Amino acid sequence: MTSLPHDRYCDEIAHQIGLLRAVVTSGADLSATVPTCPDWSLEQLVRHTGGALRWVELTVRTRAEEEIPEEQVPGIAGPEGEGDAAALDAWLAQTGEMIVGTLREAGPDAKVWGWAGVLNAGFWARRVTHEITIHRADATLAAGLPYEVAPDIAADAIDEWLEIVEWAQRTLPDDPARELCRPGRSIHLHATDSTPELNAEWSIDLDHDVIAWRRGHEKATVALRGPLTAVLLAFYRRLPLDSPELEVLGERELLEFWLERATFG
Numbered sequence: 700m701t702s703l704p705h706d707r708y709c710d711e712i713a714h715q716i717g718l719l720r721a722v723v724t725s726g727a728d729l730s731a732t733v734p735t736c737p738d739w740s741l742e743q744l745v746r747h748t749g750g751a752l753r754w755v756e757l758t759v760r761t762r763a764e765e766e767i768p769e770e771q772v773p774g775i776a777g778p779e780g781e782g783d784a785a786a787l788d789a790w791l792a793q794t795g796e797m798i799v800g801t802l803r804e805a806g807p808d809a810k811v812w813g814w815a816g817v818l819n820a821g822f823w824a825r826r827v828t829h830e831i832t833i834h835r836a837d838a839t840l841a842a843g844l845p846y847e848v849a850p851d852i853a854a855d856a857i858d859e860w861l862e863i864v865e866w867a868q869r870t871l872p873d874d875p876a877r878e879l880c881r882p883g884r885s886i887h888l889h890a891t892d893s894t895p896e897l898n899a900e901w902s903i904d905l906d907h908d909v910i911a912w913r914r915g916h917e918k919a920t921v922a923l924r925g926p927l928t929a930v931l932l933a934f935y936r937r938l939p940l941d942s943p944e945l946e947v948l949g950e951r952e953l954l955e956f957w958l959e960r961a962t963f964g
Contacts, residue, residue: 703855705807708824709799711852715831716752716795719745719838723788727842730782734840735937741841745787748834749794750775755827756798759805759820763812798827815866829856836937846928853931854899857888860934861903861912864961868909875960881905884953887919888934890927899927905957921949934958 722741723729729742736744754772757763769775774794778786805811807821815822832848833856839846848856867876886903893899902917903910923930925945932938933945936958940947947954 702821702825702858703851705802705821705824707851708821708828709803711828711849712752712802712824712831713795713799715828715835716791716799719748719831719835720788720791720795722835722838722842722844723784723791725842725844727844729784729787731841733837735837741838742781742787744834744837744841745791746777748831748838749777749791751830752794752798752827755823756794756801759809759811759823760801762810765812766814802827815863816870825855825859828852829859832856833935833937836932836935840937846932848928848931850893850897850899850927853927854890854897856931857899857901857934860961861901861910865909865912877908878960879905879910879957880908881953881956883920884950885917885919885921886954886957887917887922888930889916889922889924890930891924892926899930903957905953919949921947921951921953923947923954 723745727741729740731741733739733741733744739747753775754767754769757772758767774790778790780786802820802824805820807819807824809820810818811820811823812818813822832852836846864876864879867874868879871877884905886905888901890899898914900916901912901914902919903912923933923945925933929938929942929944933940933942938945940951940954
């Protein structure tokens with residue numbers, strides 16, 4: 700599946716970081732538990748996200764040929780002390796400038812280590828975009844703020860996850876994704892607010908050891924319908940399937956089975 704242009708990802712990373720900074724400075728309780736990541740407080744979530752971006756930045760900037768240990772990444776843990784929204788915001792701002800600048804300078808084809816078999820900076824631009832898009836959803840939910848995401852980014856986030864599930868099934872023998880095979884079963888995702896140009900519908904065939912998926916409208920064992928943002932959040936297990944904006948048609952148990960085992964994100 701074709702991904703978005705490299706510059707589009709770079710622009711979106713900058714945009715998402717700005718939105719995450721707005722959550723940090725909104726007056727939200729930084730010690731509050733994140734409902735969708737209950738092992739973390741809001742501050743811990745923000746530090747995790749910013750730290751991941753710094754790790755990627757160093758990986759791309761140095762054209763790393765293997766995984767860089769986290770302890771080698773300057774500033775990965777964030778500012779000293781806790782509960783200081785201004786310091787956290789300043790750290791995020793610097794992080795954003797670093798990662799976006801490095802990715803723009805590298806371009807999509809720069810050779811660099813990657814964990815999903817795609818060894819270029821373009822992989823990291825896409826991965827960072829969706830990492831921060833989903834964790835920004837975690838942050839906004841924790842802060843009780845509204846969440847929106849551009850349709851092309853939301854659709855590409857679903858594409859990327861499906862591609863990662865394929866990769867995991869092919870290459871990671873112990874990954875839970877290997878258990879997703881269900882002969883004769885399939886899943887359909889249907890964004891009810893999509894346009895013909897975006898074609899935000901997906902058919903996922905679970906018939907074999909590796910999923911087969913494609914964009915488009917097809918009959919399936921179970922269908923998940925709703926606005927694209929809601930479908931994205933449900934597919935990433937950030938929104939319950941019984942949320943009022945969603946509709947599940949067919950074998951709900953199959954969809955729940957998928958969500959339990961396709962655990963990336």
